[in-house]
Amino acid sequence: MIQFSKRLAQTEEYYFSKKLKEVKALKEAGKPIINLGIGSPDLSPPKAVFQNFETALQETQAFQYQAYRGIDELRNAMSNFYKIHYAVQLDAEDEILPLMGSKEGIMLTSMAFLNEGDEVLIPNPGYPTYAAVTKLLNCVPNYYALSGDKNWHPDLAELQKKDLSKVKMMWVNYPNMPTGADADRSQLQEIINFAIQHDILLVNDNPYSMILTENPFSIFQLTNAKKIALELNSMSKSFNLAGFRVGFLAGKSDFISAVLKVKSNMDSGMFFPIQQTASKVLKLDRTWFEELNTVYRKRREWVWKIADQLNLDYDKNSTGLFVWAKQKEAKKAADLADQLLYEANLFVTPGHIFGSQGEAYLRFSLCVVIDDLKTSLERVQKLKKKVL
Amino acid sequence: MIQFSKRLAQTEEYYFSKKLKEVKALKEAGKPIINLGIGSPDLSPPKAVFQNFETALQETQAFQYQAYRGIDELRNAMSNFYKIHYAVQLDAEDEILPLMGSKEGIMLTSMAFLNEGDEVLIPNPGYPTYAAVTKLLNCVPNYYALSGDKNWHPDLAELQKKDLSKVKMMWVNYPNMPTGADADRSQLQEIINFAIQHDILLVNDNPYSMILTENPFSIFQLTNAKKIALELNSMSKSFNLAGFRVGFLAGKSDFISAVLKVKSNMDSGMFFPIQQTASKVLKLDRTWFEELNTVYRKRREWVWKIADQLNLDYDKNSTGLFVWAKQKEAKKAADLADQLLYEANLFVTPGHIFGSQGEAYLRFSLCVVIDDLKTSLERVQKLKKKVL
Structure with missing residues (x-):
């Protein structure tokens, strides 16, 4: 059997x-x-999707293999999106990795950093995929409680009390799902400092930043974030493109290269018309x-x-x-x-x-x-x- | 650090x-x-791609999340493709899993069956991704040599001499890449028997079956194959759709369910217009x-x-x-x-x-x-x- x-x-x-x-x-x-x-x-x-898609389908390379790291135009558009909406600078060359949706990024990032038996700090409540992927890699979810009292942000005092010796990575997700809590920048700055202190990779899953928020949040708005953090972003909610499967990972270049190394052995570059259309749509204004x-x-x-x-x-x-x-x-x-x-x-x-x-x-x-x-x-x- | x-x-x-x-x-x-x-x-x-794609883009569900197992129409078309071209019966309900290209299937299948330290029989020469994925899961490639003398088929006597105690899975790839050797059905029947005897999951990676072959091969043409084997297929080469990223996994339902369990925690269903268009294209005749x-x-x-x-x-x-x-x-x-x-x-x-x-x-x-x-x-x- x-x-x-x-x-x-x-x-x-x-x-x-x-x-x-x-x-x-x-x-x-x-x-x-x-x-x-x-x-x-x-x-x-957006209407631009339909117009662009049909044009992109006609291009010579439309149905051919694409580079693992995505077309330049897409990485540039993603970098520009960060500049305009979050006032964050990311190098389009090596600080951005287009993904088939940010969900894929949860697995790729975990594979690039986790060994069997490592622990991962995971929010409770939180998106179930963080724990599912952790378990798929034979790693151990170490849940931290969120509660309404702290507006659904991690309780730093409680985190500090944990045995962190096996903790390699921490998931946060602001603006938060399922609670809807918007990012509290000063609380999250403390989490950055905590992650640096304990050498824990911090990953912010950020698909909701454009929905019913006043001031779109990125983890990279915080001091020293790039030293220790990665951020997943997605076009699913911001542009009503859930089925289109376009997301991306942002962070410093050696982190991104590690994830690309995993990705290049697992799949291929995305369908060209999807990449090309996503590039156009990311340029839409407020x-x-x-x-x-x-x-x-x-x-x-x-x-x-x-x-x-x-x-x-x-x-x-x-x-x-x-x-x-x-x-x-x-x-x-x-x-x-x-x-x-x-x-x-x-x-x-x-x-x-x-x-x-x-x-x-x-x-x-x-x-x-x-x-x-x-x-x-x-x-x-x-x-x-x-x-x- | x-x-x-x-x-x-x-x-x-x-x-x-x-x-x-x-x-x-x-x-x-x-x-x-x-x-x-x-x-x-x-x-x-095929021309049908362009016509269908533009229609599919207009459908209400075009940009919404899709089911992990793919749309019914696509699984039906894949099942039908097997019936027509390989004379193989597969239940569209639970013996087929659409994938974003067959490359993705190498990782998903490996994750569904392999534990750290397991060995995997891998052809030399062979597609480098078999070994890359095996190593990514901290498993051990156990290479078996192919040579022109046996028309690039596994040497059964050599396989039998190996210590197989840790071997969990075996990759074959017929018609073969890079050598171009067509499938020798009697030699591969022996490999099926070998896999059953040693309880080794046999996976045939089969993206080239329609290119310059006389009689398209599927592993499921062989006796008892479904007991022990899975097969990856792909539209990349058969329909000039490499960048489209559509492949699929075929095999008995409990194997397919296990792979779906992995997949549902790693990504989402494919873009609807891709699935719908793929369904149409699979119907093209000889x-x-x-x-x-x-x-x-x-x-x-x-x-x-x-x-x-x-x-x-x-x-x-x-x-x-x-x-x-x-x-x-x-x-x-x-x-x-x-x-x-x-x-x-x-x-x-x-x-x-x-x-x-x-x-x-x-x-x-x-x-x-x-x-x-x-x-x-x-x-x-x-x-x-x-x-x-």
Whole structure:
């Protein structure tokens, strides 16, 4: 009998991969499910995408292998994006690595720095892929708790108390998902200092910086960040291009080279028309983001109404694509999520899938049209009369 | 100081990643380099690609996240491709996994089955990525020699003599690259039996089956193959879609599920228009391949002339995108490759990069237009007069 690798024994299929199969089955059985669970942008990508793509398809090199490090035009556009939106200087030549989505970057970066048995500081709550990838490499997640009291930022005193002798790497994610906490620059500066002090590679996963934020954050705005940090960025949320699979890694050149060394042995350069189109789209000005955020702001008001009906607490200053809402009573939010799914045909993500610190929470996506949000509100009102 | 992972210390940047930088620099310095080195199809992809792509871009879900296992239409088309061209039945539901190119599949499959320290049987000569990925996972390449005497098939007696106690997996690649040897079904049946006997996962990397072959081979044509084997396939060479990044893994459902578990934690589903277009293109009939092979056959005759001028030996019955040609004298082929690059501005791949068994060989690509092949021949004739 062929045995699977040990890493698989501790790896779950990604939550949404499983759950969306159930949701699909319910839909096929005729249930009018509204998906408030997943952050897959439903709005159209910029018009420039369509125009450019068709031109790019006609180019001679369109269907040929591309360089592992991406086309120059794309790296230049990414560097420029950092200059304009974050006031951060990155050398397009060797401080940027285009990726097939930032999710890929979680694995590539981990492979470039982690040995079996190394520990990785991982936020609880946090994006499940940080721990999944850590386990896939037979490394050990060392969870640190985030809580609303510190606006979902790491508690430095608690971190300092940990045995850090095996810790090699730390994941942070600001603006934060699932909590929506915006980056607190002074708190994160302390984390940079902590990482330098303990020789821990700090990686900021940064896909939400353009959504409902006032002042886009990059880790590289902080003092000494480039010495110790890498940052993943993504076009998925900023440009409604989730399925396009374009992200990138930024940081100092020897870190980037190490990740490129892994990447060049695992895949090839991205499809040329995708790279070329991404380059154009990255040049869009603030108007694009203002229009996008106007839509999300309106939707968020409807989600707040739904949350109010469910008697949930939430922070009106939060950012990003989700509303993170807390059950006031001791009741488990997962039960409420089940009730919403099976009795009101509303799929909402229970907070526990992001870690134990999320158990009292539900995460609502803003990737839902207003009509569906109105229907959701009506269903919640009806459900409330019935049972809540 | 942040340390890189141990795996990086033994991992080279992929040969072509480095070498093509040098070739690019030579070109930029004004050298009229002709690239006979790399198998990147230069011919146009099928017309259907362009028509379908533009339609697919307009679909609602075009830019949204896609399921990890690919769209149904694509898995159906892949299953159908196996039925028509290889007379092999694969269940589109769970025996096929679309990939971003088959190269990605080398890593995903290795991660699903290998633990640190496991050994992997790897052909010498062979595609360097098998060993690179094995080392990236801190596993141990256990090379087996291929030679022209057995038409570049594994020597079963030699394999049986090896200590196989730590061997978990074996890479084969038929039709073979770099040698161009077509699959010998009876020899490979013995390898299937060997793998079953020793509980070794056999993976056939199969991107060249439609190029200059008479009777397309799949490992699943052999008795009991599905019990022990997986197969990687790719659209890169068969449809001139190298940069498109579409490949797939085929095999029994529990093997496929294990690989999907890895994949769902590492990336997301492919860009919808790519998947949808790939589905259409896979339906093309034999006419497409006949036209393609007519072009390659003509080019191959010119490459043979070049090889004749260089006094090299080659097999006229070989298949695939390359001519694998041997130096008759004891002289190292790498020296000849250097001479061709620096004195005749011809980039040819030296066989040693595929392993020590390739040291006497040069690999010429057929992805070169006839005019450039004629020029190459003239340059070789000139060089010969001068020094050879």
